[in-house]
Amino acid sequence: MRTLPLRLAVPVLGACSLVLTPAVARVAPTNTIEGIWVIGETPPFPGLRMARIERRGDTLSGTITTDWYGDMPMQNLRMDGAVASFEIDNGNPRLGAKTWTATLSGGTLRIAGDVWHQHVDVAAVPGTEAQARARAFPTYPLPALRALPDNGLARTPPMGWSSWNKFAAEIDDKTVRQIADAMVASGLRDAGYVHINIDDGWQGKRDAQGVLQPNAKFPDMKALADYVHARGMKLGIYSSPGPKTCAGYEGSYGHVEQDARTFAAWGIDYLKYDLCSGEGIYRTPEAVKAAYQQMGAALQASGRPIVYSLCQYGRNDVGAWGRAVGGNLWRTTRDIEDTYESMAKIGFDTNGSPEHVGVGGWNDPDMLEIGNGGMTPDEYRSHMALWAIQAAPLILGHDVRAMDAETRAILTNAAVIAVDQDALGAPGVRIGGEGALSIWRKPLADGSYALAVFNRSAAPLASTLSFAALGLTAPEMVTELWAGRQVAVADGALPLALPPHGTMLFRVR
Template structure:
């Protein structure tokens, strides 16, 4: 009786959605936009209703969420659904599948990319050929420290200025400019290639660079010969953020390849990996997998690699970043070259202070100094704030063509000394009032870095309460931007969006 009743219900469901029933089955896309690169679909209907899976080159097999029929077109009912790639900040938009007489046509939008693609009914062989591989994640283990980054890493990264339009020639010229400008000697030693260098994998699975980078080993040798270090970029997903090849399924192989090339720094960006790893446990596991792979590559080749975790500050990454072999971890999404973006990150999204210290650092993203979107005063605030936070200092400008003002900002030895202080304590605000903030940071020699920040749109007069800061009534005070001593009782005029940064000694 129960079986018969269930069978009747199932039949009624199918009859009630006859147009939709015609769309069930297996489908393959002839062509689809490269993002997210849809390849096939499997649509089913049973007593519980419609359900399906759509496969993406970026995110693997994704459930077709809220799959339902709508309208009644000339060729039958349409299907509407959406997908979720694991990014909590991106709102998924509806996609539509409409019969077109020959098959199905997909239209809609996936985040920032419009979709239009035709699909035909597929054979079992076609579906099998497009099967998306899956790989197990490792069990939790502790990855020992590589001993690097005892102070926050300093250097240059290609993304903020060049995005994916980066090549071997530009990287070599940047290396030469770091030496010529004196910035290498100021501490900026990492030359980091961000997204856009990756080519395809050979039959052996080894990832080759693309045509813009003909010989990575030779490039590493060139950079090393100038007293600098070379960095590279990848993702735990199948695709990088710009759509290049990621390390998915080839983690250990890639780590060994980079070590063999002579790479000194890896930025590992979650990107399409968020479609597979979007819980605290899976994100930690995938970053642990690469940390262990880098450690194994170091054992095999003697090449230690600074490990930068870029998963946008999710799941309290600073609490476990060291445990997976990390040396720095992003506390936020990408910075933009504007005061609004920089100040929101620096003042409000700077990580948990207790997580930072020698060997592991909160990373509020790269510097925008010199890229033109902020005033000199705002850039001075940018670098002062990063120094007070003990943040990595990774320039993002074209160092081949800097103004004197930009070079003076980036090369200020007294501010750099605060950032690189061996105690490694992150500074904190001790006073916030009417759009102004007073920050302090204890330093290894017993002195204290003090920054008076003005977040308002007009100049303000500020002074420090030295006794309240534990420095007595008459500390020795050194203005780190004016490069001169100042009387401890002197009130400071701080420009709009500006800063006064001093080092005070009892």
């Protein structure tokens, strides 16, 4: 999931606000950069608490302690007079490390650098070990790695709707109820889209017992779940293994089992668990796996069946271990955008390994953008066909209250949905095509197969498909699923007429 611009990422204070920390008892000024440095005024992201620089022999080491990412190590720390320079990263390999400086002047340490989209320039004063203990970031043990049992859910790829692509963190109870009603009225529910998933932005604060409360936009989460259930659908929710979600709300760090019990008590049926700030805390593949396993085990112990969606952007070959930590689907890519280029790159090039796909566990190339307006209808049909041929989850991301007839027709095509939802659970794989042509085949439970032909060019494409050249036996007749008509196969070849970035999807019996 994409992180919001920081003016939205901190819902209460805003990115430019400063957190005024309690008065700091100053210790004697120092002429060395080594020691504990207590940070006063700081932007809420990443919420700097303190810095510590230590020397062991000829080696300097240091950390900056933050609210979002815990203790961030000072990498390649080096001194040049009264200035220390080092690299800081937040655990996101795509962003890489940023160069920071710490400059000592008049007993004050000026710390400056960039993290994510935020520039930080703060003052710190010498501190004591007692102050360091008070500002230390809490750490919690992770479970030993083990394989969790199959939870018996998501026997076909999940279908539903999510708030993020259209509403980001600006989502509320009223909108979710209206979406649920629109899913019923439009026929989307009856077409199979049964999950109504609230993404980031619903969280409030924890009470005195640590129980997470929804914010004022969601006055009664149990009542909302009851409303969705009464309409024959299921309610999903969102959290993170880190202390903060991507939009700056409360994550499940330190409260994993407690949050799982809370979700179950509310009647939640689906959890998307987004790595977010956890990427700065869980910095090894084993730690990431253990963090996701911890929530997987907590959900299974909660007493309620909850579909478990892992969102850690395809890192560390997630499909190879997603099932073992209790997952039913796992993000294989970066966030999708409502453009053909983004959709095609994700769907054709980076959607994980097909060997990881099967009943109960699915590669997730992110939510559908169909209906959000950034692509042509032909491109949206390619989007739908590409997700269906790969047995990907079909999670809508548009405002279904204002859906045109063409969008509805794409999303409710029963024959296309049947390809995605086929009980065999086999993924489609690319079997041929040259140049702009890409041909995919997916076996189906009744012995037939789906054949998807994509035109990746921005120009129309007319061609023929030779079954023999693909190593397939030529049938006499096939069904084209978008048009809902039978097409004759002449001399073992199928005529193709593809619009720019368009697709033809066949069922071959």
